[in-house]
Amino acid sequence: MTQRRTLRGQVAIAGIGESVYYKHGKSPDAQFKLLLTAILNAAEDAGIDPREIDGIASYADDGNPPDRVAAALGMKQLRFSNLVWGGGGGGGSGAVGNAAAAIYAGFADCVVVYRGLAQGQGARFGSAAHYPQAVAGEAATWIPYGMMSPAQIFAMRTTRLMHEHGIERSTMRSVAMAAYHHAQNNPRAVMHGRPLDEEKYDSSRWITEPFRLFDCCLENDGAAALILVAADRAKDLKQKPVYLLGAAQGAEYRSGAGGHNNPDYATSSFKTVGPNLFEMAQLGPEDVDVVQSYENFTGAVVMSLVEHGFCSYEEANEFITFENLIAPSGKLPLNTSGGNLAECYMHGLELNIEAVRQIRGTSPNPVANAEVAFVNSGPMVTPATNMIVGSEATL
Amino acid sequence: MSPPTKNSNAPVLPEGLPRPMPLPDGLDAPYWEAARRHELFVQRCSACRGWQWTAEWICHRCHSFDLEFEAVPGPAKIFSWQRPWHPVHPALAEACPYVIVLVEFPKADGIRMVGNLVDPPEGEIPIGAVVEPVFEDHEEADPAFTLTQWRIADST
Numbered sequence: 001m002t003q004r005r006t007l008r009g010q011v012a013i014a015g016i017g018e019s020v021y022y023k024h025g026k027s028p029d030a031q032f033k034l035l036l037t038a039i040l041n042a043a044e045d046a047g048i049d050p051r052e053i054d055g056i057a058s059y060a061d062d063g064n065p066p067d068r069v070a071a072a073l074g075m076k077q078l079r080f081s082n083l084v085w086g087g088g089g090g091g092g093s094g095a096v097g098n099a100a101a102a103i104y105a106g107f108a109d110c111v112v113v114y115r116g117l118a119q120g121q122g123a124r125f126g127s128a129a130h131y132p133q134a135v136a137g138e139a140a141t142w143i144p145y146g147m148m149s150p151a152q153i154f155a156m157r158t159t160r161l162m163h164e165h166g167i168e169r170s171t172m173r174s175v176a177m178a179a180y181h182h183a184q185n186n187p188r189a190v191m192h193g194r195p196l197d198e199e200k201y202d203s204s205r206w207i208t209e210p211f212r213l214f215d216c217c218l219e220n221d222g223a224a225a226l227i228l229v230a231a232d233r234a235k236d237l238k239q240k241p242v243y244l245l246g247a248a249q250g251a252e253y254r255s256g257a258g259g260h261n262n263p264d265y266a267t268s269s270f271k272t273v274g275p276n277l278f279e280m281a282q283l284g285p286e287d288v289d290v291v292q293s294y295e296n297f298t299g300a301v302v303m304s305l306v307e308h309g310f311c312s313y314e315e316a317n318e319f320i321t322f323e324n325l326i327a328p329s330g331k332l333p334l335n336t337s338g339g340n341l342a343e344c345y346m347h348g349l350e351l352n353i354e355a356v357r358q359i360r361g362t363s364p365n366p367v368a369n370a371e372v373a374f375v376n377s378g379p380m381v382t383p384a385t386n387m388i389v390g391s392e393a394t395l
Numbered sequence: 396m397s398p399p400t401k402n403s404n405a406p407v408l409p410e411g412l413p414r415p416m417p418l419p420d421g422l423d424a425p426y427w428e429a430a431r432r433h434e435l436f437v438q439r440c441s442a443c444r445g446w447q448w449t450a451e452w453i454c455h456r457c458h459s460f461d462l463e464f465e466a467v468p469g470p471a472k473i474f475s476w477q478r479p480w481h482p483v484h485p486a487l488a489e490a491c492p493y494v495i496v497l498v499e500f501p502k503a504d505g506i507r508m509v510g511n512l513v514d515p516p517e518g519e520i521p522i523g524a525v526v527e528p529v530f531e532d533h534e535e536a537d538p539a540f541t542l543t544q545w546r547i548a549d550s551t
Binding site: 126127128129131132133134135136137138140141142143144145146147148149151152155156157159160163205206207208209210254257258259260261263265 | 407408412413414415416417418419422423448449450451455474475476477478479480481483484485487490492493495497505506507508509510511522542544
């Protein structure tokens with residue numbers, strides 16, 4: 001008989017680290033220096049000599065290659081390096097899953113997951129000024145029509161979500177307001193001291209209908225890192241271990257079909273990946289204490305919450321409210337550090353770090369007795385990924 | 396597809412955006428060549444007769460490599476839309492807002508195409524409205540190319 005193969009509880013996140021988070025173009029440090037700072041901070045947080053790191057996992061075509069990182073840190077040896085496919089933020093949780101799989105399989109003993117991204121030093125995601133003069137292939141069927149930025153590439157899924165399921169603008173506004181609310185308690189957040197209210201959201205300019213300014217993620221300079229080790233080793237380290245209970249990646253049938261021909265259009269790509277995650281974690285959405293859901297755009301958060309079973313389409317307008325989304329009192333505290341909208345657009349890896357903080361009890365907006373934290377990365381891209389972490393009590 | 400199509404007078408968006416070019420491997424050349432003739436051709440599988448877009452070397456249904464390009468049957472209907480207000484490219488500085496539509500072909504296995512809506516109404520764009528193609532020639536480009544835009548049909 002085949003034994004069930006699972007990563008559940010085998011690996012723990014032992015360290016988390018970040019650079020200072022900056023508005024795009026405001027970092028005094030080069031992107032690679034930001035990245036090294038984040039990794040060193042994560043190693044110190046874990047109580048691990050960074051030279052003992054022997055594996056590297058990243059995503060999103062990260063521009064800080066493992067050979068340079070391993071050399072710069074003086075890693076004694078590099079035993080594993082891995083990148084999740086895809087240029088969007090879909091791979092953050094998947095990179096954590098890959099790091100854990102490498103440890104469990106014996107490829108490496110101590111793997112760092114990182115993302116270093118200074119949009120002020122490279123191309124801004126929201127600008128197409130650097131695009132080539134001619135484009136070919138699938139992209140040639142939409143770029144010449146002025147569909148170029150991520151907001152434009154994903155806006156029509158949200159239009160369709162609103163059309164098919166009656167999702168209201170106030171529901172998307174609640175997602176934005178919860179993120180900004182949480183950022184006000186987070187001194188690291190780029191939008192700390194910049195609160196958002198209904199009037200400010202409603203009067204903000206259109207980026208592309210149906211997205212207003214505050215429906216869209218930030219563009220930032222920074223870096224973030226997590227360090228993973230085997231569960232038994234984590235117990236002897238500095239921090240309370242946060243165990244990986246599940247991780248999944250992928251998308252549903254023909255999700256990546258070209259020219260917006262994915263058969264199921266108004267989806268965040270989690271209709272199969274969500275159930276796969278909960279199956280590995282042996283948990284359901286009702287067991288989750290706190291949610292970190294990647295906001296490239298607010299409409300995608302609504303899709304992600306529904307596709308992971310936190311509510312139905314029919315319930316979404318009544319359930320996804322500001323009151324329900326804020327810590328500590330809400331039924332489903334969401335993006336409790338401020339997330340991509342208001343803490344920092346660290347391509348979603350700041351959400352994975354915040355999930356760890358919630359289990360440790362060190363979040364700027366702690367959820368009381370949080371034992372299970374959920375993260376989904378990069379909705380609407382393929383592959384999309386997610387993960388669930390938990391305290392020792394969940395093992 | 397019918398009804399017959401008409402030339403647009405002015406392009407929806409200014410010159411200066413990235414222009415399309417056929418793939419060097421020839422996969423989608425019949426689509427771009429047909430657009431120059433003001434015809435809308437997409438892939439159809441010779442084995443299972445299914446329609447497919449965008450172009451690929453294999454039929455995703457039956458795995459036949461024998462795909463031809465044929466004129467896609469109408470009607471075309473607006474499936475989704477957006478209205479960009481923020482210019483993301485220097486060429487769009489004076490062009491916002493404009494409307495992008497995702498058009499669906501219910502009689503061609505629901506394939507979809509992205510284009511701009513010519514003479515869009517203000518406010519909400521009617522999802523489900525029947526649209527007709529408007530072939531937008533860019534003769535001054537080198538090489539010249541033709542984009543397929545959309546106009547809400549009079550009968551809608």
